[in-house]
Amino acid sequence: MIKYIESAEEKSSIAREILEALTDWFGIDESREQYIAEAAGQPCWASVRDGRNEGFLCLKETGKATMELAVMGVRKEFHRKGIGRQLFSAAKEYAVRNGYEFLQVKTVREGVYEDYDITNAFYRSLGFKELEVLPEYWDEANPCQIYVMSLKTAVQTMAARHSYRGTFLPDPVPEADLLTIAKAGMDAPSGCNKQTTDVIIVNDPEVLAQVKAQIDPPVAATAPAMIVVLTRRINAYRDRCFAVQDYSAAIENMLLAITELGYQSCWYEGHITDNDRICDKIASVLKVPEGEDVVCILPVGKAAEEVHAPVKKPFDERVRFNSWS
Numbered sequence: 588m589i590k591y592i593e594s595a596e597e598k599s600s601i602a603r604e605i606l607e608a609l610t611d612w613f614g615i616d617e618s619r620e621q622y623i624a625e626a627a628g629q630p631c632w633a634s635v636r637d638g639r640n641e642g643f644l645c646l647k648e649t650g651k652a653t654m655e656l657a658v659m660g661v662r663k664e665f666h667r668k669g670i671g672r673q674l675f676s677a678a679k680e681y682a683v684r685n686g687y688e689f690l691q692v693k694t695v696r697e698g699v700y701e702d703y704d705i706t707n708a709f710y711r712s713l714g715f716k717e718l719e720v721l722p723e724y725w726d727e728a729n730p731c732q733i734y735v736m737s738l739k740t741a742v743q744t745m746a747a748r749h750s751y752r753g754t755f756l757p758d759p760v761p762e763a764d765l766l767t768i769a770k771a772g773m774d775a776p777s778g779c780n781k782q783t784t785d786v787i788i789v790n791d792p793e794v795l796a797q798v799k800a801q802i803d804p805p806v807a808a809t810a811p812a813m814i815v816v817l818t819r820r821i822n823a824y825r826d827r828c829f830a831v832q833d834y835s836a837a838i839e840n841m842l843l844a845i846t847e848l849g850y851q852s853c854w855y856e857g858h859i860t861d862n863d864r865i866c867d868k869i870a871s872v873l874k875v876p877e878g879e880d881v882v883c884i885l886p887v888g889k890a891a892e893e894v895h896a897p898v899k900k901p902f903d904e905r906v907r908f909n910s911w912s
């Protein structure tokens with residue numbers, strides 16, 4: 588299981604435990620101690636099974652847009668079991684969710700040591716691309732290969748999106764970002780191009796408070812902005828209405844835009860369309876005309892707490908090639 592480590596003490600102790608077991612890669616005492624000391628202040632993940640730490644990974648910010656894979660290590664007996672990949676995946680999702688655009692990692696250039704050739708191949712298999720070799724960054728015997736990865740791709744953003752139900756920071760969301768999110772929604776496909784989805788962006792604190800006052804029990808109570816999603820249930824042709832599919836596509840596009848911009852959200856539909864019809868009360872506050880239904884609210888804001896990925900069924904149970912069996 589991949590675990591996000593909160594406590595500075597635990598980060599250092601895990602780093603020490605793993606790095607001291609990997610002296611082939613971390614044999615120089617001084618630099619190993621530096622990794623251990625720095626781990627305490629870095630976002631850190633550990634792979635834990637039966638109470639034992641199998642490996643760990645730390646990130647560090649090297650610029651406003653970039654995080655570096657600062658250090659990672661997996662005990663030798665657990666190599667080739669996908670642990671490094673799982674640790675990396677958790678770290679990458681964290682970087683995407685926090686709005687970073689690039690990940691970088693440094694290692695000794697391919698062709699110098701066999702162990703590092705494996706490391707190079709591993710980074711490339713994760714999707715890293717060669718950026719530059721700096722021959723004297725460490726010393727002549729250890730030419731530094733810098734790898735880089737763009738985090739602003741649709742596929743990365745999809746993997747990083749999770750429903751967030753925690754508290755939000757109070758910082759207002761810039762109007763330009765809210766418009767980018769709404770535009771992503773309006774860019775979604777719709778059955779027969781009927782464009783049955785509309786949105787109302789709520790960022791005025793007074794209106795927002797009135798909307799929140801309708802939501803009982805409360806959700807998204809601390810969100811600094813909200814996108815209210817509306818649908819017009821008209822037929823696309825004959826008796827075929829695709830309004831649900833239309834607004835679902837629009838909502839997913841908006842959730843992805845929200846994630847890519849470094850905000851969090853949650854698709855709140857069940858909560859507001861239940862028997863107590865919170866949706867109709869919100870519609871009334873927002874003066875929504877007849878024929879338009881409120882179907883969903885999407886809070887928008889920066890997370891004040893850690894974002895957790897839910898447990899999903901194993902991929903192989905849900906995805907098949909060519910036939911069911």
Ligand SMILES: Cc1cc2nc3c(=O)[nH]c(=O)nc-3n(C[C@H](O)[C@H](O)[C@H](O)COP(=O)(O)O)c2cc1C
Nearest residue numbers: 748749750751752853854855856857858859896897
């Ligand atoms: C149609 C629909 C309705 C949803 N309604 C709610 C809701 O009312 N409240 C809520 O907390 N989450 C709601 N969700 C979010 C799901 O619970 C969430 O997507 C699911 O647990 C998977 O987690 P993930 O979004 O992090 O992948 C809804 C999602 C969908 C697609």
